[in-house]
Amino acid sequence: MPYPWIDAYCLSKKGVVKDYKEEWEATRYQVGGKMFAMQGGDKEGNPIFTLKLPPDFGRFLRQQYPDIVPGYYMNKEHWNSLFLQGAVPDDLVREMIDKAYETVLRSLPKRVQRDIEEG
Template sequence: MNYEWLGGYFLQKAGVVKDYQPEWEATRYFVGGKMFAMQGGDKDGKPIFTIKLEPSLGDFLRKQYPGAVVPGYYMNKVHWNSLYLEGAIPEETVREMADWAYEAGLRALPKKKRSEIENGKE
């Protein structure tokens, strides 16, 4: 599996926590109680990272990397995108996708909660 650094990259960000969902065999990443990413597998067991992105950005990336970025596996197909972890996407792009997903999670929070996270008070 490529992008093994991705889970650690998320955990370096302010306010991020992870848990493991045994029923889904997936590790989930949250900021302020809002999930923004999940690492697991597809129906064939291929490793994927599913992340929340703005719909237009997700659509662009699906067209840019067909087969490597697909509509969110078992998630809302508009806001969630699954990234196959076999290395078809440049690492810099994956890092940007991770940053955008984290920002999407932050933007979903109330202003007070977001401010507490951004200022290191949580």
């Protein structure tokens, strides 16, 4: 599968916790108890990676890449799904992960942000 580095890259970020949600059949990546990314599949079993992104950035990506679509089973304004069998460049996927992580980290209370960044 393309992007074999996704798991390690997400886990390399400060304060990230990974778990598996059985009901969703998906691996979730969280910071401060809030999810920023999820790896699972669509109803046909196609592997997808879903990330929380700033709305303008997500819309821009969806216009540029047919393999990036509104979040599968998620809020379409903030969440975007990437078909993992697609052809989105690795550098852009890393940028998407970085933005998703930062988006969620910056939404946390300042004290929690500080604890994570110093942790």
